[in-house]
Amino acid sequence: MTGIHQLGRFSAHRVAADDGDELRFCSTCVFGRVCLPKEVDKSALVELHCLVDHVGPFQAGDHIFRAGDRFNSIYAVRRGMIKTRLHDESGREQVLGFHLAGEMIGLNAIHPAKYPCDAIALDEAEVCRFSFPALATLALRMPGVQRELFNLLSKDIGNAIAFAGDYSADERLAAFLIGLSRRFSERGFPADTLHLAMSRGDIANYLRLAAETVSRVLRRFQDHGLIAVDGRDVSISKPADLFAIAKPVLQR
Amino acid sequence: MTGIHQLGRFSAHRVAADDGDELRFCSTCVFGRVCLPKEVDKSALVELHCLVDHVGPFQAGDHIFRAGDRFNSIYAVRRGMIKTRLHDESGREQVLGFHLAGEMIGLNAIHPAKYPCDAIALDEAEVCRFSFPALATLALRMPGVQRELFNLLSKDIGNAIAFAGDYSADERLAAFLIGLSRRFSERGFPADTLHLAMSRGDIANYLRLAAETVSRVLRRFQDHGLIAVDGRDVSISKPADLFAIAKPVLQR
DNA sequence: GTCCGCACTTGATCCAGGTCATGGCGTTGG
DNA sequence: CCAACGCCATGACCTGGATCAAGTGCGGAC
Numbered sequence: 001m002t003g004i005h006q007l008g009r010f011s012a013h014r015v016a017a018d019d020g021d022e023l024r025f026c027s028t029c030v031f032g033r034v035c036l037p038k039e040v041d042k043s044a045l046v047e048l049h050c051l052v053d054h055v056g057p058f059q060a061g062d063h064i065f066r067a068g069d070r071f072n073s074i075y076a077v078r079r080g081m082i083k084t085r086l087h088d089e090s091g092r093e094q095v096l097g098f099h100l101a102g103e104m105i106g107l108n109a110i111h112p113a114k115y116p117c118d119a120i121a122l123d124e125a126e127v128c129r130f131s132f133p134a135l136a137t138l139a140l141r142m143p144g145v146q147r148e149l150f151n152l153l154s155k156d157i158g159n160a161i162a163f164a165g166d167y168s169a170d171e172r173l174a175a176f177l178i179g180l181s182r183r184f185s186e187r188g189f190p191a192d193t194l195h196l197a198m199s200r201g202d203i204a205n206y207l208r209l210a211a212e213t214v215s216r217v218l219r220r221f222q223d224h225g226l227i228a229v230d231g232r233d234v235s236i237s238k239p240a241d242l243f244a245i246a247k248p249v250l251q252r
Numbered sequence: 253m254t255g256i257h258q259l260g261r262f263s264a265h266r267v268a269a270d271d272g273d274e275l276r277f278c279s280t281c282v283f284g285r286v287c288l289p290k291e292v293d294k295s296a297l298v299e300l301h302c303l304v305d306h307v308g309p310f311q312a313g314d315h316i317f318r319a320g321d322r323f324n325s326i327y328a329v330r331r332g333m334i335k336t337r338l339h340d341e342s343g344r345e346q347v348l349g350f351h352l353a354g355e356m357i358g359l360n361a362i363h364p365a366k367y368p369c370d371a372i373a374l375d376e377a378e379v380c381r382f383s384f385p386a387l388a389t390l391a392l393r394m395p396g397v398q399r400e401l402f403n404l405l406s407k408d409i410g411n412a413i414a415f416a417g418d419y420s421a422d423e424r425l426a427a428f429l430i431g432l433s434r435r436f437s438e439r440g441f442p443a444d445t446l447h448l449a450m451s452r453g454d455i456a457n458y459l460r461l462a463a464e465t466v467s468r469v470l471r472r473f474q475d476h477g478l479i480a481v482d483g484r485d486v487s488i489s490k491p492a493d494l495f496a497i498a499k500p501v502l503q504r
Numbered sequence: 505g506t507c508c509g510c511a512c513t514t515g516a517t518c519c520a521g522g523t524c525a526t527g528g529c530g531t532t533g534g
Numbered sequence: 535c536c537a538a539c540g541c542c543a544t545g546a547c548c549t550g551g552a553t554c555a556a557g558t559g560c561g562g563a564c
Binding site: 199200201211212214215216219231 | 543
Binding site: 452453463464467468471 | 511512513514
């Protein structure tokens with residue numbers, strides 16, 4: 001799919017912004033914070049806002065972008081959950097991450113100038129598309145935007161190495177749940193009740209475990225009273241105990 | 253160690269540049285390429301060069317920076333090999349990478365504003381220190397510098413996920429050797445004779461294997477005629493066969 | 505020299521987690 | 535209504551690589 005076809009496709013999906021106006025960003029938006037400092041330049045802010053497209057909604061299974069697509073934009077998740085994954089020609093899949101509202105995807109596409117991975121909606125989702133060339137140009141005039149981009153990129157390197165160590169299945173799962181819980185609560189969702197939009201298989205793949213192991217560990221956590229599992233809904237009963245297990249992974 | 257103490261420490265190490273002059277960068281330098289495009293602005297170039305400090309030499313085991321140090325600079329390796337690692341309070345170590353001449357370290361420190369990992373020389377090494385605030389300011393005026401920074405950061409995300417999948421010990425080791433070989437040859441060193449400046453333990457840790465497994469797999473590769481091992485010197489006899497093993501890791 | 509220490513190798517054994525097989529359950533579609 | 539399918543759970547078994555335990559070989563101190 002070429003860049004032009006992509007544009008056409010997204011235009012068809014476009015919906016009106018349901019929050020954020022000409023000078024205010026979505027409440028969840030990562031770029032919201034560039035509005036805060038005193039350095040705010042109204043005209044530049046309008047420009048920043050103008051280079052954003054709200055696209056979607058996507059249904060579960062829809063691709064936001066595909067590995068190999070020419071890179072032109074980075075995306076902020078606006079609603080729903082997105083997974084990024086790469087899969088080689090022999091069919092092996094590797095889930096790279098799950099992205100919640102307010103988080104950015106596509107940053108790892110800047111260098112090779114094409115997306116290295118697929119981005120797939122896990123439930124009904126909407127995203128904001130930022131033209132990266134436009135953003136980079138704007139960053140030349142707005143130090144806050146540049147700083148924010150550097151921060152986002154740098155943070156992503158850190159995220160990528162989160163599960164790099166050789167941790168046990170228990171540590172991985174606990175860290176996965178605690179991490180999700182934190183991110184949910186940062187976005188205003190309750191920290192103790194999680195909805196896992198992804199399948200057990202996706203979780204397993206992300207954590208480099210077998211799906212059976214994920215089932216078994218969740219079961220054991222439940223038997224020990226750490227969590228309560230109901231299908232894809234998980235409630236965390238003993239966050240402190242769960243954190244104690246996750247600690248080696250989280251405190252890098 | 254505070255930023256100021258760091259500065260003092262590095263000053264003591266400072267040596268004169270042995271290549272690169274006022275308007276030319278070290279031949280290996282990642283920022284060398286910003287000099288190429290027509291947009292070159294001599295005065296800005298002088299500025300870019302001025303914000304670089306050549307520091308070192310460091311001896312094997314010396315720290316370039318430590319986890320927790322306040323972030324102020326990114327570093328380009330100038331000579332030698334640097335490993336980055338993080339280690340938690342319980343003593344578990346995790347090697348994040350090995351960095352050759354011409355490669356950049358410290359990019360993952362931008363966001364938390366402090367280095368998340370240690371950087372340690374593996375042999376006699378020198379580095380170039382770039383003040384990041386100065387670089388970011390310069391990037392506002394030099395689109396080429398900004399672009400290069402975005403590229404470097406984005407590339408690092410890709411590097412971080414290289415060994416993320418669940419690959420076998422053979423695949424990991426083969427990919428490690430092929431990857432090193434490629435990077436050496438990009439820097440002008442022969443592609444078929446590698447010197448591994450790091451210990452077997454470091455390799456094992458980086459690949460999430462046991463040191464014993466690294467020994468055994470190298471032995472097996474040698475028995476199969478793929479490589480010849482002489483202590484820390486490895487020569488690659490059948491790059492194609494080795495690549496075939498490494499393929500699942502490399503072709504993400 | 506010879507003693508020590510460290511990195512590395514090699515063999516023997518063990519185990520966490522993978523794989524395989526089966527069955528339940530909820531959803532979709534005819 | 536039932537069949538077909540996908541997702542999940544759970545038990546039985548297997549295995550790749552970790553761990554444990556000896557060596558080996560080499561460089562540095564004296």
